[in-house]
Amino acid sequence: MLAVLGRTMYRWRRPVLAGWAGLAIAGALLAGQLFDRLTPADGLRADAESRRAQRRVEQLLPAGPTVVAVVRDRDPYDPRLVSSVRAVDTGIRALPGIAAVDDLYSGAGGRIGADNRSSLVRVELATGLTATEQRRLTDRVVTALRGIDAPQVLVGGPDLARRAFGDRAVRDAAVGESVALVVLFVVLALALGGPVAGAVPLLAASAAVTGTLLGLRLVAAVTPVGEFTANVVTLLGIGLTVDYALLMIARFREERAAEPGAGTAELLARTTATAGRAVLVSGAAVGAAMLGLAVFAEPLLASMATGGALVVALATGVGLTAVPALLAVAGHRIPPLTRRALPRLVRRRASAVPAPRRSDPAGRWPVRMAGWWAGRVAAARRGRPGRPPIRGTTGGRAADVPSGGLLATLAGVASRRPGPVAVAGTAALLLLAVPFLVGANLADSDARALPRSMEARQVYDVLSRDFEAGRAAPVVVVVEADPATLTVRNLMNRLNRLPQVLRVQVRPDVPATSTVLDLTPRGATAGPPSRDLVRAVRELPVPARVLVGGPAAEAVDYGASVLARLPVAAAVLLLVTAVLLFGLTGSLVVPVKALVLAGLTLLATLGALVVVFQWGLGAALLGVDSWGGLDLTTPVLLFVFVFGLSMDYEVFLLARIKEEWDRLAGLRTAAARAEAGRRAVLVAVTRTGPVVTLAAGCLCVVFLGFLLGGLTAVKEIGFGMVVAVLLDVTVVRGLLLPAFLALFGEWNWWAPGPLRRWHARWSARGADRSAPPEPAGDRTGARPTPGRWR
Template sequence: MSTLLYSLGRWAYNRPWRVLVSWVLLLALAGGGAALFMKGTDNSFSIPGTEAQEGILLLERTFPQASGTSAQLIVVAADGDQVDEEPYVDAIEDTVAAYEDLDGVIAVTSPFSEVVDGLVSDDDSAAIIQLQFDGQSTAVSDETKDELNALADDLGASLPGGSQVALGGDLFSSSVPALSLIEAVGVLIALFVLIVTFRSFAVAWFPLVSALIGVGLGIALIYVSTAFASVSSTTPMLAIMLGLAVGIDYALFIVARHQDQVRAGVDPEESAARATGTAGSAVVFAGVTVLIALIGLGFAGIPFLTTMGIAAAVTVAIAVLVAISLTPALLGFAKGRVAGWGYRMLSAGVGPRRGAASPEKKRADAKKEAAKAEKAAAKAAAAQRPNRWVMLVTRHPLVTTIAVIVGLGVVAIPAASLSLALPNAGVQPTSSQARQAYDLTAEHFGAGYNGPLIMTGTIVTSTDPLGLMDDLAAEVEKIPGVKEVALSTPNETADTGLIQIIPETAPDDPATADLVRELRAHHDEWLDEYGVDLKVTGFTAVGIDISDRLGAALLPFGIFVVGLSLVLLMIVFRSIWVPIKAAAGYLLSVLAAFGVVAAVFEWGWGADLLHVTRTGPVISFMPIILMGVLFGLAMDYEVFLVSRMREDYVHTSRARGGRADRATAIGAVRSGFTASARVVTAAAIIMFAVFAAFVPEGDSSIKPIALGLAVGIAVDAFVVRMTLVPAVMTLLGEKAWWMPRWLDRVLPHFDIEGEAVERELKLSDWPEDAASTPVVADGLTVLADAGSGGEVPLFTGARFRMEHGGTLLALGDPRAARALLLTVAGRIEPSAGRLRVAGHLLPGRGAWVRAHVGVALLEGAEDPAGELTRALAGGTRIVVIDGIDTLDDAERDQAAAVLRDASGPRRDRRGVERPLTVLASARREGAALAFFADAHRDGVSELVLRRDPVRTPTTASAQTDSKGVEA
């Protein structure tokens, strides 16, 4: 990864206009697609397979006039008037008649209807007109909504002064989030932090430009996707928050590394490539953790939440791609003008002129730059005074650890009272008409009228459907928490019954959820007694089912993200204790964030300050989204902070001959913290500012999520990562980097510290004549797992080189010979030594080698000639062949003919004319040489893998001939 990013960084740096124009064109195309195909967002919520959803589907088939979304118009008479008297009665009835003529309205219930009870308040001061629509809220057009509001306004104007009219209900229960100027404050704060961090106005804009282009592209693609998928209105806002935060931070890490290197004297072009290869690798890893966590939102099994996670993940992925490609391009515009105020570049403008230099000169210059950068970094690290904060924390690590854990535990206490519900009109601003209707309904009729429940079931077997519905209504009214049964009736064909229940409590009150569970608890009893399979449904029941499903998903999702963090961090840091510490710190951050959200939105602490219009349950998917997003961001800080500690620990240990003690470990904690604290602090402040900006004027759905993320980021960055982490690392000492050897072998390697880049630069001039040397190895060693916790060398110390068109035959131990070939082909990573194939150093360039070196395993192949033909396809000029001595005469002739036809000079994939270079293995020398003779390949060199009777490893030796193979 780091070597590919290194090349990408250099390429983008030298072609800034091409990269910038490409991203702008992509943004323009996506924006045009959004304008053409966007169908708008969908705020309807559903969960396939739940009882509430099954009930809605039943109503759609048998009781369509009760299955769609609903609205209600409340009329409150002026003081001293009664709503059941004139002029209210006539005005209300005229409005009912007008509503019946609107498109999409399939039923209007007058408050004075004899069929439905409870639509006039007990004191006759208020009345409700109920409206039923065809389909869910997304099916109701904006024109119909405008006409609904216009008729409501006309009714209000015709009534006596002092009366009130408000339109609300399920149709208007969800508001569409929108950006405001307050959110822009977060971006301005981010710009200020960047200016202070970089000490440069020009450089400070680079992360912002990168983030804004990435966010714009991500949001445009989300709106394009509305043409074929259902996307909630909360999704774009969540994507904007995440895209801005991670987009700025990811570019910040790359630019900060580049600026440090340029200040230390590295040529700007080389520095941009190195920054992209090192910090860019950490950016890719951090982005992957965020992606996995967001995609993991699908654990809940809720379609709209899965869509939300995927959409946010796409935005984050785009932010990563923009950061690693556009950021070095922007640095290419700045060239050497990135040092900032008060800094003088040690080598400004002195770097090598890459365009005119030969390949050999480029490699020599790169090696000089690498050495210069390494010396400058070492000098800077030695001269850098330890950060005062980390000195204080590491001087008293046990006290710090206890204080942080106890403090965050206290902050998390309110989280125990956190309750969840879907948003309704009651959490909208008081200026909203839907909120006014909600409050007036609760005041004059009771809170339960804002969230009626529906029970429905098939009654086709009943001989007395009306009597049956009366009996069921009587049973329901006995249930505690039921205020009244407003309607109990069969449909027109008398095959389905419907009971409308008014709870005593509000739709987001936990008591209403208890009522739903209690009604469902009587299912079997009423099925046995009345023969009716009743289901509890309706908008309120759907919300309760979603909240229950999300609550049940929190534990498995938490196990998933914590387990994921353990595995990912073990891969990165090759340690057991560092991942455990990181996961524990993440849980502390999550609990603290939950505690603050509960304190504000349920206890009301600071609610007025944050413009919280109504305290109570928070949106159902806040916890799972907060856990997923905060996981990815917490891992960002863990990686960027602790990777620098590990880098210093490893380098110091190597300088001491591989010896490390407690003092070395603590010194690495302090130096690593000091080197990365500035950038991590800036990144955390920027993220906090972006998230916090969505709190004061944010939508009711976004506000608790934004607050939780802002608090979580602040706690995780400043309390956990920058206080608890160095304290615990100090307590652990050198044991922090311990890992069992068997686990170290099992886990894959992910280079986030740019070690492959460092190795490539150091070996840039090896061998001297790389252009004429397709394969060269020096001290090449491959180890194999012994199966009992140890490793056995397959071969050690292999040293050979080949010229284009050469043939090398590996003889001896067949397992070692095959391993040698597969190592050259990039299929096996070398354990030690140096290996360059077609100019590409392994294992760093393994992906390129695997794509360009053919492999033919002939032993046991059904069609050996066909196997060799496939290996030679695509213009490859290097091929490895195993098992040529296992072929019979006919197979050998066919395979030799294939190799003979391919051996002449041909153009490789880069258009350069090259003869074919062959590496093969065999047990029988004679058969192999006969095969090559048939293939007209002369001058075969032999690499003999012998078992040394004294030493266990297989050693490599070879004969040398005119083809230049030596060992």
């Protein structure tokens, strides 16, 4: 079926490209409307206890959004400052929609900072305003507050911080994408042999991303779409589409090099029948991982699930249709694989450079050394002197597989010493995971996710340092009982004796039927002491209805919700992975190993994040201001992204390993079968390794775009994905996967008898009739029987 798709894409290449171009243009024109409709997505579901506590407090003490101004660097009782603040406050009170204005001079609630040269002005907006009315009124209040006659006036507040986060996220996404696309074009043009070849993956990626933005625009008309969703899906769409396009291009070049006289339609049929199957399986696995976000039932993650599933579907569709159509149009401009070594100028210069001599004058031998190595690389890729090439097959035709490359070298080491490599690699990943397993601090980063240069972050820091004495945000306890009752008094006495509590305060003006308590915890906001206090309060036996809220309670509820649904999400991913990889390989062992390796990669990545973003080691190099924790959503997002992208490379390698195993298996003796399996791994890794390495490099370039922004939560995702990709391509794909394949031997392809027979019949029915015949035998004269050792 996929071979038929390849021929169809050749025959209908112009209509297919016109359709994708129309979708891309429509998406580009309507993308601006999407960004206007993005909303701050809530990270917690509505039935969480902390959310119910927040709604109850809002019922007891109705309050609208607030804007806070910190007036600094002048004596608070300077007559000119006093008159200026009063005049501005009077003008703000006259605005329609203002509920209250508090300052140092108009009531008993005024506050002076710890430096004795700053004071607060707090403006409360009325409740019931629409989003547009609230935004316009907030802008007028901010403009008025900036008119206060003081050397420095910082204006912020929770709503302004959320708005700043959203605006910065959109701006950072635009900058990150622009830089990533330019760098990707240069890298791809150099790696694939010219600007035409380099442009094919980027044209495909632009169609997938703009189509996703168009789809999200339609989704936003029905349900809220979070601001962070646009950042994630655009960069994820670029990374995935480039990966899929590289795999298709590499196989197309390989097929053309193996049979130069074949027509383009036949080459595309073989490409889609082999690499296209890997793209389809990978897309299904990554799409399932994206939908796995919905299992966690949090609004923010649900928005991510929708956007992620949409972009994966479009990336897969582009890889199977638009990329073959582009190859049908421009494939003759892409050099065959055997002709591609280094850029022509480098090859010509390198061939004339002799081996370096240590006696060369200082300053010259490094240049000669570089040229000599370039010549060695070029010669190796052309099959000239060097280690003997590995004999492999391409569509039933013998072909020389040039030895070398990072993955091939690592796979050779792992195949020769599988036991030590498996133990050492697993131990290294577990060691990296220790910081996360023993000391991760997960909390809502709030305004702390903003760079210190932004005004909303500066307001947060000044309020915490000069007006709150560095104390953590309170844990809010709502008791449905009169504060004068014995129940409330006993509860307050017990709360005062808790080791995590610094102070207990009763909020005034609460209706007599209820009590609202603010517990000031030790440590940082939503830190471990605060979360321990939330759990301790919830465990206290109280003969009244009690709700616990606040930032620490939100962190506890989020963690409990994720942990409760994590087994369900893992079960869904395991089931989908088992089905997809079984259809690809006929094995039930391979999916289990894939999940284990993905889990090790994720844990090691999270450990590296704790070291950099929580402990602050090396954070300055990334331009990160460590606030002592990780954002709540980072582990869940990385769980899905790391799993999805690890399946990407898993499928790329396993599809080729299985293809080579089917050609080499069927030998009579166990030793011969073991050698065939080892050679299948080496041939597959050697052939697929360069494209996987290049794809990983491109993916790192894409996610490095996250690090160009200023949002800490976004940088966590970008840094985590770069670390995960590097670990996956080197330690996991280069060492652990070949080592485990060598250790398990024929058991890699084990499945129960009925499933094995069903897969054999299904594979036989799905085989392309036009596929080239299998080789008659190997060097030993044995006749291969594909699928026998599944």
